[in-house]
């Protein structure tokens with residue numbers, strides 16, 4: 382099977398079985414999504430979703446968040462991983478939104494990565510989820526699933542290398558959705574330690590599965 386055929390198979394599968402895949406973070410507007418994605422670094426979406434309703438109620442806009450002191454905001458995100466850094470990032474991000482972007486969340490990766498707490502992965506999430514731009518955020522799930530399936534070559538050893546290979550091979554109009562397909566597959570089926578291959582619909586094209594079952598009848 383060529384790589385092109387493999388991509389076609391995987392995309393067809395997810396198009397049929399997860400046509401409406403989307404982020405599990407709960408948000409109402411770009412600012413809220415940006416806050417939620419910053420909080421989700423090294424933390425589960427579930428934990429973030431438990432935290433954000435009260436946080437958003439207190440700080441509904443960049444203007445209100447920019448005025449918060451460290452000691453005021455910190456308690457709202459205390460239960461999230463790395464609360465110290467994230468508190469500073471949120472306040473810094475809100476201030477920069479106001480001073481450099483007229484209070485609006487910018488919609489290019491180049492602008493977004495200037496914000497405190499926002500790296501390439503976060504910027505890719507924001508632009509693909511809000512604006513359906515063909516940007517692929519590569520987190521640990523996307524990285525693992527892409528390699529196990531053989532969508533990416535073994536030489537793609539960094540998130541950026543994986544991102545580039547995926548972008549090159551996935552039809553542009555599907556990239557924003559493929560991001561969710563790979564994340565959700567990694568989160569619920571292709572688990573890091575014990576992948577649930579018996580529940581997986583793409584076993585027949587998976588390199589990892591083939592390797593695991595080599596020699597078995």
Ligand code: SF4
Nearest residue numbers: 571576578581587590
């Ligand atoms: S067959 Fe197993 S290893 Fe391969 S993608 Fe599915 S769950 Fe992951």
